[in-house]
Amino acid sequence: MSEVILKVTNLTKSFTVRGTMSGKKQSIQAVGGVSFEIRRGETLGIVGESGCGKSTLARCIVQLLPVTSGSVEFQGATLTGLSRRKLRPHRRNLQLVFQDPFASLNPRRTVRDIVAQPLRVHRFGTKDEIEARVQELFTLVGLDVNSLGRYPHEFSGGQRQRIGIARSLALNPELVIADEPVSALDVSVQAQVLNLMAELQEKLGLTYLFIAHDLGVVRHVSDRVGVMYLGEMVELGPAEPIYDAPLHPYTEALLSVAPELDDGTIDKRERIVLQGDVPDPANKPTGCPFHPRCPVAQDRCRSEKPVLAPVEDGRFVACHFPRRK
C-alpha cells in the first residue's frame, strides 16, 4: 500500500455567530472531530447533504480557514498553526478546485493570466517558461491554445471548469481537493469533466479529495468514501461495500432515495424516506446527531454519542446499532 499523504486528526471547526435578534453570541460547530487518511494515488470521496460541513472541512484542510482544534498533516508536515509564509511551500502541492466556475475566475483577467498566476506567485521561471507551461496545461485539459487571450465570460461552464482545473494543476500538486467540481454543470458536460479528472489522475499520479453531494458522482470517482452528517463523519470505507451494504442507517437511507435509472439492470432498494429536516447545527441533538431522524434509534442513541470505530476490512462506522454486517 502506498504511503499516507494526508492525515486529518480530530479536526473541529466552530464559528461564532451573533443571533440576528438577540445579539447573543453563539458557537456553531460546523465540523466536529473528523479524522481520516488519504493514501497517495487514491480518491477519497466525501458525500453529504448541504450543511454537513464538507466544504468547511475542505477549507480547513488547505488552511483557508483556521481550525478550532485538531491537526492536519500533509506529507509528514503539520500544517495547522503554520504562518502564511511557512505554509506557502506546502500550498503548491495542495490545490483546490472550486464549485462555481463562474465565481472562481477573475472576469477581468485573460485566462492566460489566470492560469499563469500560481506560476508567478511561486516563481516558476522566466516569462517564456511560464508561457510554455500555460500552453502545456491548456492542452492537457483539452482546451484550444489559441483561446488563451480570451476572458472567462467567453467560455462555457464546462470549459471554465477545465480552466479551473488547469490552474490547480499548474504547480504539479500532489493532492487536489475538488469541492463540488461538477455540480454546476449539465450532465453531458459533467461527464466530460469527470472523465478528464480520471485521465489526469492516471497520467499525473494525482491524489484526490473529492467532495460532492451527488451519490452517483462520488461512487463513480472514489476508491474510498466518507459520509458526513451534521459535521461528523458517520461512515468511512471502501466505496463498493459502502454502496452495496451500508452500515450506518443514514447512509442506507441516503442511498435508498437517490434517484436511479430503472433500466432493468438494477435491484430497486426499498425506499427509506427520512422524516423532518437536518437539525440546526447550533442546537445539535444530544447523543448521536442522527437519532431524531433515525428509523432504528433506541434509548442509548439519545444519550450516548457513538464514535467512528473500525468494523472490518477498512470500514468504519459511528453507530451503536450498525445495519447487517
Next chain:
Amino acid sequence: MPEPILEIENLRVSFATRSGTVRAVDGLTMSVGAGETVGIVGESGSGKSVSMYAILGLLREPNAVIEGSVKFRGQEILGASNEDLRKIRGKDIAMIFQDPMTAMTPVYTVGWQIAEQIRQHTSATKKQARERAIELLAEVSIPDPTRRVDQYPHEFSGGMRQRAVIAMALSCEPSLLIADEPTTALDVTTQAQILELLNQLQERRGSSIVMITHDMGVISEVADRVVVMYAGRPAELGSRHDIIRDPRHPYTWGLLGAVPRLDSRRARLVTIPGAPVSPLDVPEGCAFAPRCEYRHAQCEQRPHLHGDDHQDACWLEPTEKVRLRQRSDS
C-alpha cells in the same frame, strides 16, 4: 391513452435580440392526459422551462413571439387575454418553481399568501381561507400547521418552503400542476420527501403533472411519459419505459450514458462531445448533428418526430438504431 387535458401543437417561441433571433422553442407538440405525469427533460437552454412559461402567458418579454396552439380542456389558451388566463392560472393550472424562496414574497406570512390565492379564485371569507390554508399545510405534512401558518418564509427550511409552495399550488385543486425543477435546489433526502408528496397528492386528487427536470434519475422515478428536448426541439417522446430502456435518439443515449451510476465503478462515462448548441445558431438541419457521431448526409435536413406512441426525430433507420445502441452500450 386517457383523454388529454393539455394539448400543445407545434409551439414556437422566439426572442428578437440584438444579435439575432433566438428560437427558444421550435415545434413542440405534446399532450398531457388526465392523471398522467409527463416529464420534460433536457439540459440548460433546451427550452423546457420557456415552453411552459409561454403556454401560461408568463413570458413578459415584449420581444417574444409565441406561435402554435395550446388547448387546455379543448379550449385555446394561447393568445387568450390576461384576464381570462388569470382565471385559469392558479386555479385550474398551477405552477411550482425551482427556487421556493423566490416563489413567495418575504414580507407576508406563509398563511396569508396561501389564503390570498384562495380568496382570489373562490368566494371564501378571510377566516375560511385561513382555515383552508392550515388544512393545506397539514396536507403537505408541515408539522404544527396552526403555528406555522403565521410564520414568514424565512422561518421555514428549504424543504418546508417547497412544501408550502406546493400547498399554495394545490389550494384551488388544480387539474394540472406544472413543476419546474421542483427538487433541484433540495438535498436528496428532501427531494425524496417532495417527490413522495407529489405522488401521494396525485393519487389522492387525480391531477396531471408536467415535471420539468434535467435529471434522468428523477424522470425514471416519477414520469409516465417523457419528452426529451434539445435546442428547443423535441428529440424523442415516449413512455418512461421507451425512453429509459429502449431509447432511439443518439442524444438520449448520451444523456443516459452520462449519468454516473450507483452500481458501477470507474468505467468511463459516455460523453457527448462539445457543448450544447448556442440558441443563436441552431443548425438548419438536425440540431444535434454537430455533436452526433452518427451524422450523415441526410442530417442536413431537419428530422421531425415520427412514430406512433414512441416517437423520435432522427434520420437513422430503426434497425440501424438498435444495432448502434447495442454497440454503444457494450
